[in-house]
Amino acid sequence: MGNRYVVIDFETTGNSPMKDRVIQVGAVLIEDDKIVERFSSYVNPQLPIPPFVQQLTGISDEDVQKAPIFDDIAPDLWKLLDGSYFVAHNVPFDLAFLQEELANSGYLEFKGPSIDTVELSRMLLPHIESYKLNQLAEYLDIEHENPHRADSDAEVTARLLLFLLNKINTLPLLTLQNLEPLVRQLKSDVEGIFRAEIQAKLKSLLKEEDNVDLFRQFAFKKQIELKEDYSSVPSFQDLKESILQTLSSSMKYYEARKGQVEMMDAVDEALDAHQHLLVEAGTGTGKSLAYLLPSIVYGKKEGRPMVISTHTVQLQEQLLDRDIPLLNELLPFELNAAVLKGRNHYLCMRKFEQHLSQTVEQNYDTILTKAQLLVWLVETDFGDVEELNLPSGGKLLWEDVKSDVRSCLNHKCPFFSRCFYHRAKRKAQQADVVITNHSLLFTDLVNRNQLLPAYKEVVIDEAHHLEEVGGNYFGVQTDYFSFHQLLDRIGDSADNGLFSKAAKLCEEIESSISKADIKRIDEALKNVLVEGSDLFRMLHTFVSRKHKKSPTEIGRVSLRIDEEIEKNKLWASILETTARVTSQLKDLANLLSEVNKALREKEEHLSLKQSGLLVDYEGMIQTVLEQHDKLDYLLLNRHVDEVMWLEAEIKGPRNAVYIFSKPIEIADKLADSFFSKKNSVVLTSATLTVNENFDYIIEHLGLEDFVPITKTIPSPFHYENQAKLMIPTDFPLIKDVKQEEFVEEAAQSIYQIANVTNGRMLVLFTSYEMLRAVYKRVKELTEKFILIGQGVDSGSRAKLTKNFKQFDKAILFGTSSFWEGVDIPGEDLSCLVIVRLPFSPPDHPILAAKSEKLANNGGNPFMDLSLPQAVIRFKQGFGRLVRTQSDRGVVFVLDRRIISTRYGKMFRQSLPAVPIMKGPLYELLDELRGWL
Structure with a gap:
């Protein structure tokens, strides 16, 4: 492109240009799209380099002692x-840093154009999980010899820039033209680069590439339609031997695993016999292949789609990207696979087109998100938001442009032929295997099977989550944020919301709506907003007053609403306010409907864009009525066999409240509406049994009357050689000491263990409060280790796990989601510390309600409910350590109840045959040194 670029990276003593100094500079000059010159040098900062920076960069005080100063x-x-x-x-x-160092050296500040490769990467690589330099280098296969060294980082950034400039060059002309007004508003000075590329493409008049589909001023990735396959299919047993032989001969590292073949046969038998099956398959069994092969062959033979449901997106992606391509090599027929998610995962092109044409002032995140979406359209097959790494503000834009049943024009929509949601549904109807998630499975169930193609067989992986997800879908919930977001989306007549647009449209087409009508709606909106905010504030105050724990507690606290609570005077005031809010919501919906009626009367005069606005507006009215119904159901009515509770952020905004009502048990609902309607349901997970039987999961999922087949497949790993379980006998029980003392003991123990294992440690907690306290104390004890804490450091579980893997000496502190789904194979993780056995808080509303019901029916809430739940979670936590045949590591359990109580035996028996050692911590550490 003929431009000259200087790529610079500085290593510094800290983050503040005013007080910190440069210790290394790396620079790379690019001309005519080639690297033509490199410059690098240590720099003497004339002050000590902090230990953290020395560990991160590998640059010591000795390295820079004789180096030139920046001058x-x-x-x-x-x-x-x-x-x-x-x-x-x-x-x-x-x-x-450049400007500060130049000023200190007597130079004028640099006033030329700049390009930030983070920003450019975010726009041009919208699907990348992380925009850290080393992760981009890994994705683009750029060699990165010394991360956090200026010369290496500058070199990688230069190669990244060349890739990004080339990417701009390959974008279709329509995409570039749509991007031009957006890049003008970015922080990087790239408008001239885009304009030059547009001019070059216009002059060359080149035909767009064959894989691009141009429609309504957008460039899409061209889609290949699925082919129907009518070939006859043999049974799985007829194919099994040839499949296993092909696997052994074609896959270099494949080992025929006895457990995997056992599971294949069990799945095939259950499908053939029209029976439900529960399979607990230990880590390393290869269960994905074990259920996919027989189930897909069965479905193909019967001419019905096989539905596979997972709980996590990661497993869905693994099935689609790794397992399905492998099956296509193994099976004697072409396999059509489709992923189907909830409708709001998919982009609505009609809404996006509307948003793109808006000229109102937009914030930075909105502009960047629009640019990301335009680039993504040329690359995506699915239009699924899970493929994107949106900025935080972009998630708000997504709410406006996602597909939505209430605002869908269906066949009247100009984008219907290219609608991502309907394309996904069409693919699912044609597919041999439909990969979905537990949420959509239940959404389909409560929507009378309108989403998934008709199916009679289903495999449910990660089945230990089924009860929890089912409870969410058979329940009702709302919160202040969704309430406020709805009113924000409506907006008054002076805003840029849906009501304002509808009001302007009424004026344009000279409808029967008067200015007085508009004023009445503005007033109604204002009233709902004021009263609604008051209601949620009152609920927040109510939770705060009633909650027994310290007001400094971190995260959400919950309060179950029972008959005793309902006698409270403040609760009576809350109900009065609720009645007013629901009444006002009904009035608001009626007033908004008058506008809708007036617009419908002039429907034949509306343009396509105006018709789209009308459909969005009608959908919004339905959402107002839905919000009315939710508040009425949750606060103004009592429901037998349901538990209702509030959750509040005690230290958060004064109206940050969530309201829930869920069935205490869902077993009967699942039995009647799900298991009785299916020929065969295969439920699998690494953690389904408690005390070596399936009784708990069978009872809680409503499977008792169906007498399901049960199968336990042990892990093929050699735990007796690969792992040790260590229990320090000198660690205090939390009930015997003050919390400060427990935190101190935990921090000291973690620090001592980390010294032996060189970090490489995952520490699991049962509460954020304890995690933060222990994290803080360990940080005070040492600077030797990099500490990464969930809720302390920002980022998702995946992001924190990736950060952990980057450092040789790191400790990762996690709770909740870190007990499962974290995969850190190899030497990155050598030690797992479980601070407390993972019992749920007994006052959690669902658990408390279940416990009461159990006790009333003569059961034992602890033995029949709390203990089984904790054992399953404990097994999940233990499973984080050994992920492959070659992994070795140790699990420390700092909770002596595992050996000092009768029920502790159930935790120990739930584990594979791992050697258990108990004794004072110093003895265990001596043993560990020798073993590692």
């Missing part, structure tokens, strides 16, 4: 930068 290299950098773009991976950081 000495400033002329070389200034010469390089003359007439160039300044490029960096996170420009605000490097440019701020």
Whole structure:
């Protein structure tokens, strides 16, 4: 493109340009799309390098002692930068240091254009999980010899820039033209680059590539339609031997596993006999292949789709990206697979087109998200938001542009032929295997099977989550944020919301709606907003007053609403306010409906865009009525066999409240509406049994009357050689000491264990409060280890896990979601510490209600409910350690109840045959040193 770019990276003593200094500089000059010059040097900062920076960069005080000061290299950098773009991976950081160091050296500030490769990567690679330099290098297969060294980082950033510039060059003309007004508003000065590329494409008049589909001023990735396959299919047993032989001969590292073949046969038998099956398959069994092969062959033979349901997106992606392509090589027929998710996962092109044409002032995240979506359209097959890494503000835009049953024009929509949701449904109707999630499975159930293709057989992986997900879908919930977001989306007549647009449309087409009518709606909206905010504030105050724990508690606290609570005077005031809010919501819906009626009367005069607005507006009215019904159901009515509770962020906004009502048990609902309607349901997980039987899961899922087949497949790993379970006998029980003392003991123990294992440790907690306290104390004890804490450091579970893997000496602190689904194979994880046995808090509303019901029926709430739940969670936590045949590691359980109580035996028996050692911590550490 003929531009000159200087890519710069600085390593520094800290993050503040005013007080910190540069310790290394790396620079790469690019001209005519080629690297033509490199410059790098240590820099003497004339102050000590902090230990953390030394560990991160590998640069010591000795390295920079005889290096030039910045004044000495400033002329070389200034010469390089003359007439160039300044490029960096996170420009605000490097440019701020450059300007400060130049000023200190007596130079004027750099005033040329700049490009931030973080921002450019976010726009042009919208699907990447992380925009950290080393992860982008890994994705693009760029060699990154020394991360956090300026010369290596500058080199990688330069190669990344070349890739991104080339990516701009390959984008279709229509995409570039749609992007041009957006890139003008970005922080990087790339408008000229895009304009030049547009001019070049217009001059060349090149035909767009064959894989691009141009429609209504958008460029899409061209889709290949599925082919029907009518070939006859033999049974799984007829195919099994040839499949296993092909696996052994074609896959270098494949081992025929006895357990995997056992599971294949069990799945095939259950499907053939029209029976339900429960399979607990230990880690390393290869259960995905074990259920996919027989179930898909069976479905193909019967001419019905096989539905596979998972709980996590990661497992869905693994099935689609790894397992299905392998099956296509193994099976004697072409396999059509489709992924189907909830409708709001998919982009609505009609809404996006409308948003793209808006010229109202937009924030940075909205602009970046629109640019991401335009690039993504050329690459996506599915239009699924899970493929995107949206900025936080972009998630708000997604709420406006996602597909929605209430605002769908269906066949009247100009984008119907290219609708991502309807395309996904069509693919699912044609597919041999439909991969979905537990949420959609239940959404389909409560919507009378309108979403998934008709199916009689289903495999449910991660089945230990089924009861929890089912409870969510058979229940009702709302919260202040969804309430406020709805009113925000409506907006008054002066805003840019749906009501304002509808009001302007009424004026344009001279409808019967008067200015007085508009004023009445504005007033109604204002009343609902004020009263609604008051209601949620009162609920927050109510939870805060009633909650017995410290007001400094972190995260949400919950309060179950029972007959005793309902006698409270404040609760009576809450109900009065609720009655007013529900009445006002009904009035608001009626007033909004008058506008809708007036617009419908002039329907024949509306353009396509205006008709789309009308459908969105009608959907919004339905949502107002839905919000009315939810508040009425949750607060103004009592429901037998349901538990109702509030959750509040005690330290959060004063109206941050969530309201829930869920059935205490869902066993009967599942039995009647799900299991009785299916020929065969295969439920599998690594954790289904308690005390070596399936009784708990059978009872809680309503499977007792169906007498399901049960099968336990042990893990093929050699736990007796690969792992040890260590229980320090000198660690205090939490009930015997003050919390501060327990935190101190936990922190000291973790620190001592980490010294032996060199970090590489995952510490699992049962509460955020304890996690934060222990994290803080360990941080005070040592700077030797990198500490990463869930809820302390920002980011998702996947992001925190990736950060953990980057460092040799790291400790990862996790709770809730970290007990399962975290996969850290190899030497990255050598030690797992379980601080407390994972019992749920006895006052959690669902658990308390279940316990009461059990006790009333003569059961034992602890033995029949709390203990089985904790054992299943404990097994999940233990499973984080050994993920492959070659992994070795130790599990420390700091909770002596595992050996000092009668029920502790159930936790120990739930584990594979792992050697158990108990004794004072110093003895266990001596043993561990020798073993590791």
